[in-house]
Structure formats: structure tokens, C-alpha cells
Amino acid sequence: MVYLDNSATTKPWTEVLDTFYKAASSYYGNPSSLHHPGLEAETLMQKARESLASLLHTKPEELVYTSGGTESNNLAIKGIAMKHRDRGQHLVTSTVEHPSVKEAFLELESFGFDVTYVPVDARGRIDPEEVENAVREDTTLVSIIHVNNEIGTIQPIEEIGRRLARYPKLYFHTDHVQGAAHVPLDLSQSFVDLCTISGHKFHGLKGTGALYTKQGVYLSSLFHGGTQEQAARAGTENVPGIVAMSKALRMSREKQSDDKGRLSSLKEYLMERLQKIDGAIVNTPIYGSAPHIINVSFPEMKPEVLVQELTRHSIHVSTKSACSSKLQEPSAVIKAAGLGEKRAASAIRISFSFDTTQEEIDRLLAVLNSNVPEMQKVMGEKK
Amino acid sequence: MQKIYVDHAATTPVHPEAAEAVMDILQNNFGNPSSIHQHGRQARKQLDEAREKLASSIGAVPDEIILTSSGTEADNLAIVGYVHANKQKGNHIITTKVEHHAVLHTCEKLERDGFSVTYLPVDKDGRVNPEEVEASITDETTLITIMHGNNEVGTIQPVTAIAAIAHNYGIAFHTDAVQSYGLIDIDVKSIPVTMMTVSSHKINGPKGAALLYTEKGTKLTPSVTGGEQERKRRAGTENLPAVAGFAVAAVLAQKDMQNHYKLYGQLSEHFITSLTKNEVPFEVNGSNQNKLPHILNIFLPGIDVESSLVQLDMAGISASSGSACTAGSVEPSHVLQAMFHDDQRASSSIRFSFGLDNTFEDVEYIAKEIKRIMNR
Numbered sequence: 001m002v003y004l005d006n007s008a009t010t011k012p013w014t015e016v017l018d019t020f021y022k023a024a025s026s027y028y029g030n031p032s033s034l035h036h037p038g039l040e041a042e043t044l045m046q047k048a049r050e051s052l053a054s055l056l057h058t059k060p061e062e063l064v065y066t067s068g069g070t071e072s073n074n075l076a077i078k079g080i081a082m083k084h085r086d087r088g089q090h091l092v093t094s095t096v097e098h099p100s101v102k103e104a105f106l107e108l109e110s111f112g113f114d115v116t117y118v119p120v121d122a123r124g125r126i127d128p129e130e131v132e133n134a135v136r137e138d139t140t141l142v143s144i145i146h147v148n149n150e151i152g153t154i155q156p157i158e159e160i161g162r163r164l165a166r167y168p169k170l171y172f173h174t175d176h177v178q179g180a181a182h183v184p185l186d187l188s189q190s191f192v193d194l195c196t197i198s199g200h201k202f203h204g205l206k207g208t209g210a211l212y213t214k215q216g217v218y219l220s221s222l223f224h225g226g227t228q229e230q231a232a233r234a235g236t237e238n239v240p241g242i243v244a245m246s247k248a249l250r251m252s253r254e255k256q257s258d259d260k261g262r263l264s265s266l267k268e269y270l271m272e273r274l275q276k277i278d279g280a281i282v283n284t285p286i287y288g289s290a291p292h293i294i295n296v297s298f299p300e301m302k303p304e305v306l307v308q309e310l311t312r313h314s315i316h317v318s319t320k321s322a323c324s325s326k327l328q329e330p331s332a333v334i335k336a337a338g339l340g341e342k343r344a345a346s347a348i349r350i351s352f353s354f355d356t357t358q359e360e361i362d363r364l365l366a367v368l369n370s371n372v373p374e375m376q377k378v379m380g381e382k383k
Numbered sequence: 384m385q386k387i388y389v390d391h392a393a394t395t396p397v398h399p400e401a402a403e404a405v406m407d408i409l410q411n412n413f414g415n416p417s418s419i420h421q422h423g424r425q426a427r428k429q430l431d432e433a434r435e436k437l438a439s440s441i442g443a444v445p446d447e448i449i450l451t452s453s454g455t456e457a458d459n460l461a462i463v464g465y466v467h468a469n470k471q472k473g474n475h476i477i478t479t480k481v482e483h484h485a486v487l488h489t490c491e492k493l494e495r496d497g498f499s500v501t502y503l504p505v506d507k508d509g510r511v512n513p514e515e516v517e518a519s520i521t522d523e524t525t526l527i528t529i530m531h532g533n534n535e536v537g538t539i540q541p542v543t544a545i546a547a548i549a550h551n552y553g554i555a556f557h558t559d560a561v562q563s564y565g566l567i568d569i570d571v572k573s574i575p576v577t578m579m580t581v582s583s584h585k586i587n588g589p590k591g592a593a594l595l596y597t598e599k600g601t602k603l604t605p606s607v608t609g610g611e612q613e614r615k616r617r618a619g620t621e622n623l624p625a626v627a628g629f630a631v632a633a634v635l636a637q638k639d640m641q642n643h644y645k646l647y648g649q650l651s652e653h654f655i656t657s658l659t660k661n662e663v664p665f666e667v668n669g670s671n672q673n674k675l676p677h678i679l680n681i682f683l684p685g686i687d688v689e690s691s692l693v694q695l696d697m698a699g700i701s702a703s704s705g706s707a708c709t710a711g712s713v714e715p716s717h718v719l720q721a722m723f724h725d726d727q728r729a730s731s732s733i734r735f736s737f738g739l740d741n742t743f744e745d746v747e748y749i750a751k752e753i754k755r756i757m758n759r
Contacts, residue, residue, distance in 0.1 A: 003422065009415035009620060017409050024402060024589060030394035034692060035701035037388060067452030067591065070609040070619035100609025100618055107608055200620060205409065207452060207591040207622030222606050224492045225455040225485030234485060235453035236394060236584060238591035241625075307420060316420040 002315040002360045006201075007149055007178060007293055007351035012248070013203040019247040020205060023240035031237050032226060041239050048246040055249050056197075056212060057188040064211045064232045065242050069177040069198030070100035071222070072211040073143075075233065076173040076194040077104040079219030080141045081113060087169065088138030089113045092131060095336035096120050096153075097145050101175055102332075105143075118144075123285035124153035124337045132163045139170045146185060147178035150320050150333040150349055152284045152293030154183055161191025171217060177201055181252040181354075182263070182292045193217050197249075199241065203353070204248035208241040255354040263291040263352055266361060270294055270350065273365050279376050280368075283334055283347060292352040297334070297343040300376045306348055309375065313367045317350050385699040387745045391585075391738035392534050392562060392678055393703055398587035398632055398739070405589050405628035416621050417610065430623050433630035437594055440633045441579065442570035449595045449603075449613050450626055454561045454582030455485040456606070457595035458528075460617065461557040461578040462489045464603035465526050466498060469555070473523035479503045479511045479540075480721035482530050483559055487717070490528075499523070508670035509538035509722050517548045527556045531579075532563030535705045535718040535734055536669035537678030539563065543574050550575045555601065561585055561593075563675055565636035566644050571596055581633075583625065587739060588632030592625035647676035647737045650746055654679060654735065657750035663757060668719060668732055677737045680719075683757065686731045691756055695733075698752045703734050 003011065012020075027044050029037030046060070053060040066072045081091060093105055095117045105115045116134040120126050126144060135142070142164055146157050157174050164172045173194035176185055181202035187195055194217065199208030213219065213232065225234030267289075274280050274296050283295040298306060303319045310317055320331045330344035350364070388396070397405075408429060414422030416430045431445065438445045451457045466476060478490050480502045490500045501519045503511050511529060527549050532539050542558050549556035555577040560569055565586040571579060578601065583592040597603060597616070609618030636643070658665050658681075668680040683691070688704045695702055705716040715729035723729065735749070 005415075005418055005420065005422070008418045008423070009413060011413045012409050017406065020409070021402070021406060024397050024405070028394060028396040029701070030390070033390055033393050033701070033703055034689075035390065035696045035703070036699075037390070037701050038393070067456070067622070068619045071452070071607050073609065074607045074618075098609070100607075103608035103618065198620075205622075205624065206620055207625050223453075223456050223459045223485070224488040225458065225483070234459075234488070235455035236590055238452070238589075238625075240589070241591050304419065311420045314421075316418075316422055318418055318420065 002363055004350045004352065004356065004360070004364065005316050005318045006353040007349060008318055009200050009206065010203045010353055012205055012244070013251055015251060016203055016244050016248045020240045020244040023243045027239060031239055032228060045237060045239050045242055048243040051246040052210065052249060055253055057186045058212050059215060061230065062212055062215055064213055064229045065237055066209045066211055066233055067207050067238070068209040069175070069196055069201070072196035072198070072209045073098065073100040073175055074104050075211050075219065075222050076196060077101065077141065077143055078108065079221065080171050080173070080194070081108050082220040083218055084140040088140045090116070090136050090139045092116045092118060092134045092139060092142040094118045094120060094126050094144050096124055096148055096333045097143070098149050098175055098177070101143055101145065120337055122337055122339065123288060124148055124151050124333060125285070125288060126155050126160070128156050128159045128163055131160050135164070135167055135170065139167070141171050141173060143173040143175070145175040147183050147290040147293070148333060149178045150331055151295040151337070152289040154179070154288050154290055157185060157192065158190050165191045178290060178293065180249065182256065183290050184253070184256070187212055199245035199248060202248050202252045204245040205241045207238060208245040210245070252354070259354060263354070263356070266352065266356065266358060267291050267294055270361050270365070277368055277372055279372065281343060283337070283339060283343065294350045295334070295347055296350070297347045298372065298376070299342045299346045301346055301379055303346050303348050305375065309371055310364070310367060315364050315367060317348050319348055385748060387699055387741070387749065388701045389735045389737060389741060389745070389749065390701045390703045392734065392736035394584050394590070395587045395738050396740070397589055397628065398635055400635060401588050401628040401632040404631040405624045408624040408627045412623070416623060417612065426623050429627060430621055433626045436630040437633055440637050441581070441596055442572045443596050444599070446614065447597055447599055449597055449616050450621060451593045451595055451617055452591055452622065454559070454580050454585070454593045457580040457582070457593045458483070458485040458559055459489050460603065460606050461580060461595055462486065462526065462528055463493065463606060465555055465557065465578065465601070466493060467604040468602040469525045473525045474498045475521050475523035475525065476500045477503065477516060477519050477524060477527045479505060479529055481505050481509055481533055481718045482528070483534055483561070486528055486530065486559055505721050507722055508673070509533055509536045509718065510670060510673060511540055513541050513544040513548060516545050520552055520554065524552070524554050527554055529558060531558045531560040531569070532567070532675040533718060534562045534678070535716055536680040536722070537562070537675035538670045539567070539673040539675060542576070546575045562678065565633070566640060566647070566675060566677060568640065571598070577601055583629035583632060586632050586636045588629040589625045591622055592629040644676050650737045650741055650743065651676060651679045653743050654746040654750060657747045658753065661750050661754040663750065663754050668722065678734065679736070680732055680734045682728050682732045683753065684731060686757060688730050688733060691733065694756050695752060700749055700752060704732070705734055
């Protein structure tokens, strides 16, 4: 079994599961309770928070735990926009965001907010100058994805942040879900006010995420109730999941430092060979992209057919974001990069984890090399 | 030292079978249910099965179940989501003064956003009068949200009568059944509720999973947008391991419902007998008849709740002054305030809530410790 859809979700590591199980069985108290089981759960959660904070270079109290990346993105975007709507109703984002960001902005537009969508170039990259040019007197929020979840392009977050720092009245959010493990941002140096991460994208558990909220940044909450997470997010904390997420990010950092560029070389290796397949066009830029995401189009083929064919060989890839992969629509990201409808409608995404091996990539290439020419021929005849 | 956990209304230990289900999915079925490959489809299948079990436990169909990350989120989605989606029909909400903060604070937030909210009073038993619910309905009323079983005193509200009233007026009715689910059989088709909240970690399931039952055809504005999960009513990768554990816990709770109901009732009675035997002066806060069997809120005249809880804790007993979500605050319980209009009583009362591991010996021990504390 070759699992190459790690941008959709990852397999939790055994050590992470051990941590989860231990926390779930021995620290079941409600961290808001004042008795011993409650305090023990609270202490454990606090340790996890400190550990996560040190990995992200933030203060522990700047982290708000959520149920995942989608919730974090919604909380950041709607939370800032609604909290500061008296000061301004203009927001800036890009044309290549994850659905959880895009849909949040669409909803805000329906409330009367004005949203500017900054375009990208053919590599899927945003020009920081254009972001700055989009800023107006009444802009309260800029939200730009860090590593694109479909094609892997890395956005120049630090540079955008540096430029935006000149406008102290606006907040800068980045969706760091795909970058957290493979292209980590140092949040003390990134000029970012809000940052989203998701546990299950780095071998943690589903149902866990966090939103970094820089000290002094206030937002409206999505959920009201108890005063958990400094009243930014009501609801009993998922302590075992939270502890597992810290463990998973710590392990990711260790694996990344042991990896020594192996994944990047593997990506280049795969990209070079994909380009040699007749009818294949690689959409991921060779430079300025994350080491774990490779997007390739087969314009003469239906991507679902290819995904199924690979599945038959126990190789698992995807067409695009899992959140929208059931829709047969072409990739909005590839279209936004101006690569054309045809490429957008025929893309598949291959995404690595730290555990992906050369042998697995060779197996993928072998299946593609032996099947694609034949499949293209059949599909061509059908037309 | 003994370790007695009697705070099951705050959270419960995960049942070993539920934990096993969680671990099984984590180890063997990590796929994203939205992925179209084999891993995704396998995860989808498990998710469908879990949803089916959860739905059938309340007499609903799977499409009527929206999975969320917590009871708080489900309450918020029900209330905010419903009133926003039905704004054109009116802007008035009816609730009570004894709701969980996930409901109360949400209603207060809606007031700031221009909605009008009626907070109905309760009697000394903590019960709201259905006639008062009906009397407070206006042309503008779109939603009634009243909890099923109270989390601090265990009082069961007359939800059947309220649901019928709401139904007659064509008003939506939401009930927070977080504390009563698993102990009281709730069939959403026989009680015509429009929406209902149930949480996993209160029934020996894992934290991070809950559901909102939403009657077919109910319009809701989602709180969290993005992907198309949960029929576009709650975006975000589904938390399959927790949901699977939730479903197992739900099935177990259904299976043993009558036994648990009986056991917790007996524990409560035995506790009361033991307190009497130890000549502890006390009064029970809440209803005698309409009460969840696992929650026992006791007024102990003269005690200071904070220091008594610390002393109980030192004796290995984990109890609470009320909702865990507010346990950190020094404010007296809003529920007891609404019932007795008496600060003193509210700050001299302790909630004990029973669960799977509690025994008769436990409650005898607690009664003795209370006696010891009160004699100091």
C-alpha cells in the first residue's frame, strides 16, 4: 500500500497514538474542573500548550485550540472581520485559498463586506507588492495561504507580513495547515498576527487544530458558552487530542531535521520523471514550492479514472483538496494560476509524508509509465 | 487514598469499548472521509455506520445528524444558525434562566446583534411552566430553546409539552439534551423537537465529538464554512475516530439505559440516607419527581463551597459546584440563583454526579467526609 495523499490527511504516528491513549485513559478530567482529575488534565494541557508554543515560537497563551483547520480559519477571518467591522469592512485575500478561507470570505461578502482577491502568477505565487497595493484605509484583515494545498506553492508570507506591518490597523492571517510540518514558519519573525494549524495534517488526530492569535489581537468568537481558551473558543477542550497534536508536531520537527532535504530531492526526482511521461504537465513549480506536494495534469485524461486506476494498484493519490474532491469541478487554484481549463480539469495531486520512500515513488512511476499511454489512447479514441 | 469521581456531569471516563473503537480507527482507518480513493471510501463507510447508529438511537434518520466538535458548538449552531437563517420570520427567542452557558451566552450575544430574548423564570424545582412559554410567544418568535435535563440540579423540563406548543405555533424548538441522553429515551419523532444537542464525552465517549439533530427541512446558517462536509452545514474534516467512539458509547448507553437509570437513582437515595444517618443537615436542590437520576445537588447550610470542594478533593472525592465551564469562576450558580433567589444557598451547595464506576460504598464514604467537613 502506497499512501500519497498526505495533504488530505496523514496516518497518526504510533508514538502519537500512545500519547493520545495515555491521556484519554489517565487524564479524563474536564480541565475546567477544580478537583484533582480536572487539575491534572489542565496541567497536562498546559504542558502541551507550552510545548506547541515553543515549536511555533509563540507564547503559550497566544494559542487557541480548535477542532481543526477549517474552524481556525473561520475563527480568524470571521472573528477579525466581525470584531472590527466598525473600523472598516474591506478585506484582502488571494484567488488560491483553501475552501475554508474562500467560503468564509464569501459569507462575509453576503454580510456586506468588500473583499479584494489578489491574483497569482503561473507558479501560483502572489506578488507581495500587489497585496500591499490592495490595502485601503478601511482594510481590517489580510488572509493569505502559506503553502498551497493543491500545488504546493509557498507564498512569501514573511515579505507580505513585513510590508503589512506598516499598516498597524490591519491584521494578517495565514493558513499554515500545509506548511506546519514541512515548511515551518517562525511565528516570532513572520509579522503574522493569526496563524492556522491542523493536527491531522502532521500525523496527529482529526478533530484537533489551533489558531495562533498574537497577544493584543481580539476577535469575535464563533462559539459562545464557557470561558475556555481565554473566552475565544467555548467548549470542553479535547485534552487527549491536544496533547497528541503537540507530540505530533514535535516529532515532525525531529523528522524534518533528520530528513536533510531527502523529501525535496524525492520531489525533484518525481517531477523530472513525470515530465518525461507523454501527455503529462507538471503544475507545481520546481522552485518556491513545498517538498511534499506535486501536482500534475494529464490533459487528455479524466483525473478520477487515473486516481481509480492507481487505487487498483494500491497507490492512493487525489484529484485536489479532499474537501472538494467529490465535486467534478476543475481546480480553482490551477485556473487562478492561468494554466487553462484543460489542465485545471485533469490534475492529480501526489503528496508525501516524512515516511514516503524512494521505492514507493518508483512504484507510482512504474504504474504511470505502463498505464498512462494506453489509457490516453483509449480515452482519445472515445472522444 | 480512595479516588472517587462524582463529577460525571462535567465529563466522564471513556468506556474501554469506546476507547478501543477510537484506537482501531486511528490505527487502521486514518483516511479522510472526503477522499475518493480506497482509504477515503473506507473512512466514509465507517462514518456512515457511526452516523446511522447515532441517528437510530434518537429515532432520527442519518441525514438529520450534524456532527460537531462539542455540545457547545452544537448549541451555538442550533441557535445562531437557526435565527439567522430565519431572520425574515422574526427576531424573538424564548429560553430560560437555567440553561447551560453555551445557550445563555449565545442568546446574550444575539441580543447584542439586535435579537430580542425572553429568559423565562423557573420554580423552586428548577422547572419552567409551559403556560409561561406559551404566554411569551409573540409574532416575532422564531425559536424556543429549553434544555432537557439541567446540568447543575438535574431537573427535567417539560419538553414534551413545550415541543407541542412550539409545534402548534410553527416555531422551532431546540433542546440541549447533553445531560439526559443515555439515561432517558428520547425519540425525536414522538417529541416533536426541531433540533437537539447530544455530546459524546458526557456518555463515556471521547471528547471532541457531539451532534446536532436537525429535523429534515430545517434551515440553518452554518457557523463554520468551507468544504461540503455534513451537507454543507458544518465544514471541516470529519473527526471519524471520535465519532466512532461516540457511536459505540451511545449504543452501550442505550443498551444499559434502564440499569444505569436504576443504579444512579439508588446511589442518590443511598447518599441521601447516608447523609441523614450521619446527621448532616442538608436539603436537595431540584425536583423530586422530574429529575435525572445521576445528578444530586445538595445544599449544606453554612458551608463555603470552594473550601469544601478543596477538602473533599483532599479526601479523594472529585465533585463540583456546578457547570465545569464556570467552575473556575467565583460567581454563584445562575441556576440556583434562578431557583431560590438566594446567594447564600447558591454558594453553599455542591453537585454530585454519578457514573459507571460509583458504588454504594463510595456514597457512604462521601457522606462521612461531608460530616467531617461540616463539624470543623
